[in-house]
Amino acid sequence: MKHGILISDHEKAGGGGARRRTANTNANSEVAATRSTPAAALADANGTAPAPGGPKWTARRRRVVANLTGWSFAAPATLIILGLTLFPAAWAFLISREHWNGIAPARQIGWDNYRLMAQDPDFRSAVNHTVLFTVLYVPVVLVLGMFLAIALNRKIRFIAFYRTALFVPLVVSAAATGILANFVFDQQFGLANNLLRVLHLPRQGFLADRHEVMWVIALIYLWTDLAFSVIVYLAALQDIPTDCLEAARIDGANRWQQFRHVILPSLAPVTVFVGVWETISVLQIFELILTTTHGGPLGASQTIVYFIYNQAFNLSRYGYGSAAAYTLFGATLIITLGLFAYARRSKIEAF
């Protein structure tokens, strides 16, 4: 596969370059060492310190200046990251070990929030909903995304229109989607139930039914989110070199064999990437819940992030909410690292 060869060639070149660079650095430091040694020997012999402005001093000054220059470029971004990401994250961790309603003084309670969480049936059901949602949703979005991308990756009339039409929902904000969905899936007055009535099918509860609500939300989320995986797959498909496919055709591969043995392996890195991306975003699904069901009916659509929001901002249990947030962070990290490890072991260059 030419694509693969190209990558490994590049890697080899890169690796070689890196090795050469290290060699150079070693050489430099050797030179520096040899250069400084006579000076030191000289200083020892004369019993005096080397004169200021000597080679050693200049080297140090040059290094300091280089460091300062570097940091003057890196410092603003570093400060922003420290101030807006790492500091709040660290603070949230401290809060997660407190009982704090935001107004009265906080009380240190160690790991009690985490212990409480392990026994909280509401938290467990939020985890169940989220995990179930992820397990069901991510494969669907991968398969459907790939299917649509292949369907859209051909030269037919109005192809630009189809692609745009598919992309539009991605641009719509989650809040607008939620409000729209409320109209469509309203139990009494919604479009969906009107359609069922015309078809003489029984009326459904949709967002008001505990057993249907997660499916309906998955459907709405799929509508907004599918375009992302389609776009990524489309880009990957157009990246497959035509001579590969040509070679396969000349070798007598039929359409299915071309797909199975050429296209599918080429899409593997993208699949891992989209899989990780979708998993992370689905684990954090929130806005759609907020704008449609508020976690209802009877908590049936409560996800982890909605649970965190409700605890922290509706009930002012900032400590408990932070603890749940940290648990989600830990779980997401483990899943992501797991997928990374899997990708590396099976030699898929996803990132």
Added chain:
Amino acid sequence: MHPRTARTLRSAAATATAAALMLTAACSSSSSSSAKAADPNKAVTITVWTGQDVAPEKLLEGLAKQFHDAHPNVTVDISPGAPTTDQLLPKLTAAFTSGTYPDISYNFGSWATQMQVSGRTLDITDKVKDPSVQWAEFPPAARQTATPNGHVIGFPAVVDNLALMYNKKLFQAAGLAEPTNTWTWDDFRAAAKKLTDPAKNVYGTAYSVSGTEDTTWHFWPLLWQKGGSVLNSGNTKAAFDSDAGVAALTFLRQMAVDDKSVYLSQDDQKYADLFKSGLIGMIMSGPWQLSDNVAANLDYGVTYLPSFDGTNHQTISGPDIWTLYDHHDSDRAYWSYQFAQWLTSQQTDPKFNLATGNLPLRSSEASSTEFQDYAKQYPGAQTLFDNLKNATTARPTVPGYVGLSQAVGQAIAKVLQGQGDPKAALQDAAKAADVALAQAD
């Protein structure tokens, strides 16, 4: 502030409003929170967070400007503070942490105790005893809410109560007699059943099953009428899972599950919209619904809540308050108090509350021309005003009420949607509520 600007302002103040200042200074001779006496002539800026929507916010900004015109040395920095009133709580929380909290903030009544316990509020208990404040003119529930743990922390801002609103056209179409102030809940149930017409998507009544405070507070009047109470006498444990609570919830369950005459609203807005659109016969609602009804040209009527025993028409009031915050600055404290008192006075309040369609804060406003206009503009306003006397029990403001409210709201939502029985659901909720009360959140 730059000293020179301050001096200029001060001299302007002295010439322009000497009389007004002397008057207000005389009204508040009692000591402020700081040891240092306030200097009413000093230039001061006070910050006010209103948590209001666009239209009422405009009115308040206009009033703040009037106050500034009368006291040029006082600048009132007034803003909503947060996009919705709900959002003021997290905003205040953050502001307490960073020390940038306002001098005056609009608060839901349920936050009052939390605010008082934070130690950041002014204590104006002695000041409101001044006869010129006419503290007793505020409805009792509003006064209780502004006085958590026996300390007055602010002035009532908005008072309301729940009454029964009904759609006259639907009653006529069903050939039913309209509700009266002497109705019983059995009358209510029978009418709701007759009004319900699934084919036309018409429901007799509605109840929110969102599980929020909206679900919960509509339930308290029924509990109280049955003789129950939300908390025990020491305010330490939940008491709503009593026989009274079970009976009240059973009544609602019969309507929702057996009669199917209740539209179960998954959020707190939809049932009001459907009532406005003429698809729901009766709802328990308050003054905030009036302007919507009028705007939708709805032919509606208002009565007291029905009673179980034929005499007790007890309702609930959810008063909101203007809380005053302590910045250890006697001048700011002085002017915060002056502004809040002025805003809620008999002269000023009609320009805010009546103009926005709320009930008047003070009983003395009933004779004002503004109130006459208001009652004419909004049918039923007079009934709602009279209904304040039925709000004899205040909604608890203990810390932990928010958690209690959510536990009860979810229990009610569960039962009305046909899951679980009233007794078990309320007992579970009481357990959760006890934890919330013990942890004060």
